[in-house]
Amino acid sequence: MSLLDRLRAQIAQDGPISVAEYFTRCLHDPRDGYYATRPALGEEGDFLTAPGVSQMFGELIGLWMLETWTRMGRPSPVRLVEMGPGDGTLICDILRAARLLPEFLEAADLWLVEVSPPLRQVQAAKLAPLTPRWVDRLDAVPAGAPLILVANEVLDCLPAHQFVRTETGWAERMVGLDEAGNLAFGLKALGPLPSVAQGATPPPQGEDLAVGIVVESSPAQAALGSEIGHRVARDGGAALLIDYGRDAPGAGDTLQALKAHAKVSPLAQPGQADLTVWADFPAVLTAAAQAGAATGPILTQGAFLQGLGIEARAQTLADSRPDQAEKLTRQLDRLTGAAQMGELFKVVCLSAPGLVPPLFEDA
Template sequence: MSLLDRLKAQIAQDGPISVPEFFTRCLHDPRDGYYATRPDLGVGGDFITAPLVSQMFGELIGLWAIETWSRMGRPAPFRLVEMGPGDGTLMSDLLRAARLEPAFLGAAEVWLVEVSEPLRAKQAERLGDGPRWVGRLDEVPGGAPMILVANELLDCLPARQFVRTESGWAERVIGLGEDGELAFGLRSLGKSANAEVTPVPSPSPIEGEGRIDIGSIWESSPAQAALASDIAHRLAIDGGAALLVDYGRAAPEPGDTLQAVQNHRKVDPLKTAGLADLTVWADFPAVIAAAREAGAKAGPVLSQAEFLLALGIEARAQTLSAARPERADQIARQLDRLVGKAQMGALFKVACLCAPDLSPPLFEDAT
């Protein structure tokens, strides 16, 4: 029985499920979850990430990590952690760039936080047996500073969805339609429950955002905030910094960002359970607020273009083009894909969480 059929049977017996429960089952169901059984990255797969667009992305993050480590006082050892490392390309490119500073490589203990066994196999194939693998951040030993990188991780963490109705806010759930297929529905929020959903605005206008219209969807991701809190707590105790890169919002705003992607195309998430990648936008305001509450410095949020251009990606592209003139046009396209406003440059954001006494490069104004 497919995951879709099992979800239908569960809902028929027990009633509608929340969007986060559906999201988690689609990605991590042991029998049929997308990441548990069939993650497929790259041009020939379901989706492509920035490290797979160009080596420049991981190389520049490597240079950022070296400078951050230097500002930390060049600790040895330190934990170099990547969460959600995909097929290992980002870490591979980061470590290659880090050869510029042998002391950094000598001090780094590489840890990969990965729950997907198929992806662990791909990472091991690319990186060898140097890294250590764990399933959760709290399995990475403490007692030493940490530099953490996570690219397109937040969007893999589920969000609750709330719909503004004429009678107030209701939670979006997934049930069965009259045809027996999965369908979105609404679950009423009692007064006490509504009061507990703090990220949901009141029906009055939000300053600077305009009125929240009837039918608008508001997303709240306790999972994203919890991860930020866990990372920040670790940084506040042991020191270091975390770099989070993802597509998402830099300011609170309504919108339905739940999407499924298969073969580089958006597909219906309710018809492709377990067969497609499922994501929501990263909520950077909530992530930063949670990190600060846990005792770390955080912010500001930069666009990916601002981040990469400040690190010198244009100069790196010129160097690569000079070394391989036959690839100059391809490198130019890769550069545009990473920093172009109509490409990844504006939609993707970069945020930094760090220890209270640290000012990482490009994030000196973190508070």
């Protein structure tokens, strides 16, 4: 049975499931989930991430890591961790930039947190002859040494509950079946003021929202912020989280499905399209701070990359390869332009108390 058929059978027997449960099943079902079987990144795939836009993205993050490691006192060993490494492009660009400081490469202990078997194979091929270690979860990376971590477009892959303001109170958005037996969205009434709904609650300001407005809550995103925050507070180090999302609490339905770079219905092809929701950066930072980490300001990706000197890097590359100058200009705009990734994508840093990573001095 396909994932669609199994979801239909489960719902017919047990009743509707939350958007968060549906999201998880679509991405991580062991047999038919998107990341378990068919993740497709890049121009020929379903979606393109910043590392695939230009080498400049990863190179500048690599330089940020070198400076952060220096500010940490150059510890050895240091866990170099990437969560959700995709096709391996980002970590390859980071390591290339890290050659500027051979001592860092000697101290670095490379770990990749990846749950997708197909992507692990792609990463291994791209990183050969290096031999990073793969784990399914961050807590499987050995403790006892400081870490420098990057997670690009990981938060948006974590499930969120959705709530709708109705005339009679709050309702949770569910995935059920219509009269024809097709997957369909519906509502489960929660009453006038729900305190907990399967681990998630509407934001406090939700009581003032108009009827029909959707708000989202992702305990999974907050839990990751807490886990990383606890880790850097205990062992030292810093983590960069980069994603598209909110820099302030707000409402809106951000659930989307992408297939071949086009938006499709999230219910149309479970397991065959990539599902995402916006990152809730305020919730992530709050959870990390409660776990003991220092948290920097929320920067836009454009401001972050410009602060690291991306314009100068683009000019250097253009000077050395004049035939690529126009392409580099387009790449620069895509990464930093307000109408492209520059404003929608945000960057936050979680760090050990007392450590001030570059560009986050105003924390």
